[in-house]
Amino acid sequence: MRRKVIAGNWKMNMLPNETIQFIEDLAPLVKDTEHEVILCVPYTDLFYALLTAQNTNIKIGAQNMHFAESGAYTGEVSGKMLKSINVEYVIIGHSERRQYFNETDETVNKKVKAAFEYALKPIVCVGETLEQREAGKVEEIITNQTKLALDGLTNEQVENTIIAYEPIWAIGTGKTATKEDANDAVKAIRKKIAEIYGQNVADGVIIQYGGSVKSSNAKELFSMSDIDGALVGGASLKADEFSKIVEFEK
Ligand code: 13P
Numbered sequence: 001m002r003r004k005v006i007a008g009n010w011k012m013n014m015l016p017n018e019t020i021q022f023i024e025d026l027a028p029l030v031k032d033t034e035h036e037v038i039l040c041v042p043y044t045d046l047f048y049a050l051l052t053a054q055n056t057n058i059k060i061g062a063q064n065m066h067f068a069e070s071g072a073y074t075g076e077v078s079g080k081m082l083k084s085i086n087v088e089y090v091i092i093g094h095s096e097r098r099q100y101f102n103e104t105d106e107t108v109n110k111k112v113k114a115a116f117e118y119a120l121k122p123i124v125c126v127g128e129t130l131e132q133r134e135a136g137k138v139e140e141i142i143t144n145q146t147k148l149a150l151d152g153l154t155n156e157q158v159e160n161t162i163i164a165y166e167p168i169w170a171i172g173t174g175k176t177a178t179k180e181d182a183n184d185a186v187k188a189i190r191k192k193i194a195e196i197y198g199q200n201v202a203d204g205v206i207i208q209y210g211g212s213v214k215s216s217n218a219k220e221l222f223s224m225s226d227i228d229g230a231l232v233g234g235a236s237l238k239a240d241e242f243s244k245i246v247e248f249e250k
Pocket of ligand 1: 009094166170171172173210211212213231233234235
């Protein structure tokens with residue numbers, strides 16, 4: 001049985017004082033969960049988040065990184081820098097970064113490789129636009145994004161990658177994919193990983209769903225065969241609501 005991983009993506013929200021308060025509020029609410037809980041916070045909150053989350057079961061991630069170790073890349077943050085303060089996870093290739101910051105399948109792949117160089121665990125995002133869905137291209141798009149993101153990784157690295165299937169039309173829109181559509185997409189991703197890296201590897205990879213996940217729909221999504229948790233945007237900004245997603249069985 002794969003574990004469930006529930007990760008919050010705060011995007012460009014929350015100040016350090018709000019971060020500390022949030023984690024102090026969340027920690028007692030999720031302390032007994034058997035699921036993995038991750039918060040991916042802005043760079044300016046990372047240090048505060050890591051300190052506040054010490055001695056809790058909440059893990060901390062960043063939302064992006066550069067693929068180079070250091071150098072003349074004004075405004076960027078490297079995997080080495082993230083590792084130096086003990087960040088554990090990093091989101092790579094979120095659709096907002098692909099859309100607004102020229103992230104490509106090639107840079108996603110470079111960043112995933114760089115993440116492993118610094119022992120960071122990548123959460124790699126893939127997903128189709130509404131146009132692509134309507135053209136019947138979901139499987140083609142997301143399996144290709146997955147293949148390119150993971151290109152050149154070892155089996156062990158693939159096993160330690162979290163994939164987040166996030167249909168772009170479902171992000172921040174209140175429209176969630178049906179549980180069947182979400183599960184079919186996640187299954188297609190798993191099948192592609194099996195083709196390239198073998199069934200054993202594919203069976204172990206955590207594949208999340210993301211896109212308007214909230215406490216009222218988490219349980220039905222997480223009851224599906226292949227959905228191993230969620231990457232949560234808006235609903236991860238309130239500790240109480242986010243805790244209910246983590247504790248979806250209750
Ligand atoms: P929402 O949950 O706000 O739709 O955002 C999803 C997302 O982009 C998480 O990475």
